[in-house]
Amino acid sequence: MIPMNNSVLNWFEERLRLKETLGPSMTHAVPRSARWWYVFGSMTLTVFMLQIVTGICLSLIYVPSADEAYDSLEYLNYRQEMGWFLRGMHVWGSHLMITFMSIHMLQVFLYGAFKYPRELTWIVGLLLFVCTLAMGFTGQVLRWDQDAYWGLSVGMAMAGRVPFIGPELVYFVLGGPIIAGEALSRFFALHVFVIPGALIMLLGAHLLLVIKCGVNEEPTPGYLVDKKTYREKYEREVHKRGMPFFPNAAGRDMIACGIVLFLVFFCAAFFGPAGPNGQPDPTLIDTSPRPDFWFQGIFAVLALLPPYMETFLIMGFPVLAAAVLILLPFISGDGEKSWKRRPFSMITLMFILVTITVLTYLAYMAPWSPVMNAWSGIPTPVNYVKNRSPLELQGALIVQNKQCRNCHSLEGRGGKRGPELDDVATRLTRDELIRQVVQGGGNMPAYGKNLTPSQVTAVTAFLMTMHPQWEHEPIAEESNTPRPTSNPDPPIDF
Amino acid sequence: MPENFDYKEAPDVRMLGDDGGPEPSRRGFLFWLGLSLNVVVGLLVAIPIIGYVFASFRRDKWQAWIDLVPATVDSYPKGQTRMAQYRNPAKFDVTWDGYTADIPCWVRRESNGNITVFAINCTHLGCPVRWFPESNLFMCPCHGGVYYADGSHAAGPPPRGLYTYKIDQDALAKGRVRIMGGRLPTLQEPT
Numbered sequence: 001m002i003p004m005n006n007s008v009l010n011w012f013e014e015r016l017r018l019k020e021t022l023g024p025s026m027t028h029a030v031p032r033s034a035r036w037w038y039v040f041g042s043m044t045l046t047v048f049m050l051q052i053v054t055g056i057c058l059s060l061i062y063v064p065s066a067d068e069a070y071d072s073l074e075y076l077n078y079r080q081e082m083g084w085f086l087r088g089m090h091v092w093g094s095h096l097m098i099t100f101m102s103i104h105m106l107q108v109f110l111y112g113a114f115k116y117p118r119e120l121t122w123i124v125g126l127l128l129f130v131c132t133l134a135m136g137f138t139g140q141v142l143r144w145d146q147d148a149y150w151g152l153s154v155g156m157a158m159a160g161r162v163p164f165i166g167p168e169l170v171y172f173v174l175g176g177p178i179i180a181g182e183a184l185s186r187f188f189a190l191h192v193f194v195i196p197g198a199l200i201m202l203l204g205a206h207l208l209l210v211i212k213c214g215v216n217e218e219p220t221p222g223y224l225v226d227k228k229t230y231r232e233k234y235e236r237e238v239h240k241r242g243m244p245f246f247p248n249a250a251g252r253d254m255i256a257c258g259i260v261l262f263l264v265f266f267c268a269a270f271f272g273p274a275g276p277n278g279q280p281d282p283t284l285i286d287t288s289p290r291p292d293f294w295f296q297g298i299f300a301v302l303a304l305l306p307p308y309m310e311t312f313l314i315m316g317f318p319v320l321a322a323a324v325l326i327l328l329p330f331i332s333g334d335g336e337k338s339w340k341r342r343p344f345s346m347i348t349l350m351f352i353l354v355t356i357t358v359l360t361y362l363a364y365m366a367p368w369s370p371v372m373n374a375w376s377g378i379p380t381p382v383n384y385v386k387n388r389s390p391l392e393l394q395g396a397l398i399v400q401n402k403q404c405r406n407c408h409s410l411e412g413r414g415g416k417r418g419p420e421l422d423d424v425a426t427r428l429t430r431d432e433l434i435r436q437v438v439q440g441g442g443n444m445p446a447y448g449k450n451l452t453p454s455q456v457t458a459v460t461a462f463l464m465t466m467h468p469q470w471e472h473e474p475i476a477e478e479s480n481t482p483r484p485t486s487n488p489d490p491p492i493d494f
Numbered sequence: 495m496p497e498n499f500d501y502k503e504a505p506d507v508r509m510l511g512d513d514g515g516p517e518p519s520r521r522g523f524l525f526w527l528g529l530s531l532n533v534v535v536g537l538l539v540a541i542p543i544i545g546y547v548f549a550s551f552r553r554d555k556w557q558a559w560i561d562l563v564p565a566t567v568d569s570y571p572k573g574q575t576r577m578a579q580y581r582n583p584a585k586f587d588v589t590w591d592g593y594t595a596d597i598p599c600w601v602r603r604e605s606n607g608n609i610t611v612f613a614i615n616c617t618h619l620g621c622p623v624r625w626f627p628e629s630n631l632f633m634c635p636c637h638g639g640v641y642y643a644d645g646s647h648a649a650g651p652p653p654r655g656l657y658t659y660k661i662d663q664d665a666l667a668k669g670r671v672r673i674m675g676g677r678l679p680t681l682q683e684p685t
Contacts, residue, residue: 067592149594150621153678154636157620160680167683171550177677178582180591281593283579285614285622288635302619303637307651368638368650372624402629407638417638417650445640445648450630 025211029242030249033218037111038249039256040104041210045203046257047097050264051135052196054090062142064188066181066280069144073276088268091143094136096263098294101132109349112337113216116227119329121209124202126325131199133294138191140292144184145276150289152179161311179282214238215245219337227334288369296363297356303368367416370406374414381411388465395462398455402447418444425466433460556676558583559662562601562611565670570603575625575643577601578611584676599659600625600632601671602643609671612645613657613679620680623656632656657684 013019061080063072076083105125108114114122137155141148152174159173160166175182214234243249278287291299305313332345339346371378385396399405399421407417419427428436437456440446451459560583570576582595600612600623612632614622621636631648632641640649645656657679662672679685 065590065592066594067590150636153615153620153622156678157615157618157680160682167680168551170678170680170683171553172548174678175550177553177556177584178595178597179678180582180585180594181588279593281596282614282622283577283593283596283598285577285598285624287622289621303651305651307653310651310653369635370633370638370640372633372635375628403626403631403633404629406626406633440649443638443649445631445642447629449642 026246027244028211028214029238030215030245031217031238031242034215034249035218036252036256037107037218038215039253040100040107042253043100043256043260044097044104046260047093047100047264048199048203050261051090051093051097054086054093055192055196057086058090059192064142064184066144066184069142069184070276070279073143073145077273077276084273085268087273088271089264091139091274092267092271093264094139095293096260096267098132098136100260101129105129106349108216109345110339111216112219112225112339112342114329115225115335115337116329116333117231118209118213118216119333121206121213122329123326124206124209126322128199128202128206130322131195131202134195135191135199136292136294138187138195141184141187142191143275144280146278146280146284146287147275147289147291149179149280149282150287151291152183154289154291158314161314163315215249216337219339221336221338221340223338224336225334230334286372288372290366293360297359300359300363300366303366304362365416369415370403370417371415372406374405374409375400375403378405378410378413384410384465389461391458392462392465394455395458395460398451398459399462402450402459404459407444421463421466423466423468425464426468428463430460430464433463553677556584557674558676559665559672560675561665562599562671562673565672567603567609567666567669567671570601570609570671572603572607573605575600575602575627577625578671580673580675582676597675598622599673600656602645609661609666610645611659611661611671611673613659613685615657615679616652617647617654617657617681618650618652620678653681659685 058076061072061076061083063069073087076087078084108122108125141152156170156174156179159169162169171177173183173186174180175186217234217238274292278284290296301313302310336342380396380400385393388396399408399410404421405414407415409416409420410422412420424433434456436442436444437451437459438446438448440448447456560580562578562580564578570578577598578601579596579598582591582597585591585595588595598614600614602610602612604610612623616623616634616636616639618634618637618639621634623632623634623639623641625632630643632643632645634640634650634652638650639647639652641652641656642648645658647653647655659673659675662670662674665672674685677683677685
């Protein structure tokens with residue numbers, strides 16, 4: 001430790017006695033194998049502390065009132081000195097905190113660090129994870145814009161599905177009958193007082209447990225954890241061959257913390273703050289709410305699940321996931337720690353990671369969301385209207401004007417909710433097309449009531465021309481011959 | 495103080511200001527008296543706090559008849575569906591709600607004069623549905639729910655048709671559209 005010769009320091013030391021309280025914690029022995037993979041916890045902690053600082057700063061300006069929160073955010077962005085930067089640091093801090101927390105959790109899982117005797121450390125860590133995600137969600141609500149308003153609406157629609165207590169739960173969370181003043185105040189209290197309080201307490205417990213149970217050694221394949229002997233062996237080895245946390249191991253942590261602080265600064269400077277995107281006036285419905293990135297996977301699941309399992313999964317899956325994660329150290333609390341000899345764990349982990357990646361990717365593509373302005377905003381490809389009969393052209397117009405393209409794409413542009421129409425004539429016969437348009441089905445609304453018979457004829461005539469490009473090769477003999485409108489053959493390119 | 499602390503043996507007993515504390519039986523009594531007093535007072539303090547935090551459980555006054563904006567039936571052409579809005583009746587005096595207390599809804603006036611008022615929220619997950627007069631469909635931007643003009647489910651994940659508001663028939667007879675409004679519709683408690 002740093003020698004304390006200074007008389008002022010000594011005066012404090014005589015009263016605080018930090019050497020005897022903090023000293024052993026600072027210099028507690030950690031395994032020499034604790035290297036770069038062990039820095040992610042410290043990185044998360046560093047960002048959290050920065051979040052507290054930037055959060056307090058933002059609260060100096062932010063007004064938690066449904067009427068004025070949006071304006072105060074705009075004020076922060078454009079009027080308050082460095083307000084945009086502080087908002088940027090806070091939002092990127094939150095993204096990075098969630099990112100590094102996830103990597104930390106992944107490392108703990110890979111290194112079997114949740115096993116005996118660190119079960120409680122793992123469980124407290126899980127609670128920290130939940131609290132951090134809750135900070136993310138409540139923080140997104142405080143960014144009181146259209147995404148916040150409708151994101152909350154989605155959250156309440158989910159809560160409303162909880163059996164029996166659903167409606168009570170909704171009104172309790174909102175603090176009233178609708179998403180308005182009380183709701184924002186509640187989320188403000190949660191984001192600023194309740195959850196940070198819980199986080200700080202849990203964090204204290206987490207760090208205490210890290211010191212009391214020791215830092216996990218890098219697992220060696222074949223070195224099994226035995227609950228009878230592990231602790232004694234660990235203590236012996238770590239004192240014999242370990243190194244003091246401060247200053248030996250702390251060096252890496254400090255470098256990592258410096259990097260993460262720089263990352264926050266960099267992201268804030270280059271990408272700036274998030275939103276606010278559009279005034280949260282519920283009567284402005286020209287919006288398509290999207291959650292922040294860590295909820296994108298859930299957004300995707302909710303679109304893709306068959307409706308009959310939706311309620312069950314919204315309720316059941318979080319409970320199930322929490323139960324599995326909490327029980328993990330009790331199910332496999334001893335034995336092999338190395339990921340090289342835990343095939344089942346690794347397959348499960350890979351499955352989960354692939355699932356989350358794919359769902360997140362899908363959520364960004366959102367093929368299930370209709371493109372609300374495709375019908376009016378995206379042109380009909382020229383190839384599809386060249387050399388078409390008036391009836392077919394009429395059909396092409398109807399495909400635009402009846403919003404077909406909000407769900408069906410032409411040449412890759414338009415909604416992806418339904419199948420693309422570029423080669424629909426190769427998949428359906430004329431009769432099948434009529435049936436599909438009139439009666440709908442397979443997730444398509446029935447247009448029977450909304451189209452006159454002549455419109456149906458026109459749409460069908462147009463759709464019957466939809467063959468792939470390679471079928472459109474010009475045939476010399478047929479050029480200049482008008483094509484009968486009922487002929488489903490491909491048109492001729494000049 | 496530890497239970498078996500021997501005050502007689504300890505040096506400078508008087509420095510601690512007592513001679514060993516009350517007798518064991520008195521000590522036990524004081525402990526239990528203190529504990530029970532705290533339980534009682536704790537409960538007493540908890541009642542108003544719980545009542546405050548869970549105030550939303552008393553919600554009998556939220557729902558009320560409220561005029562739409564615009565209110566006259568003639569503002570809604572026959573055979574069309576138009577957007578309207580209303581101020582949440584439970585919160586007229588809550589100024590800091592601002593625009594968030596203005597709730598939009600869809601008013602459908604059929605050619606025979608029947609009026610239906612649909613909630614804006616998709617029954618799947620609450621996103622705002624949009625009306626497309628060209629195709630006579632409501633579409634939801636979030637997960638692709640689609641409803642027919644009468645609010646019934648047409649396609650996509652929604653578990654039911656659009657929520658509808660109760661309409662005040664007396665007011666309607668006098669040419670005003672009044673609905674029973676006041677709370678966010680959810681699956682188990684539609685408007």
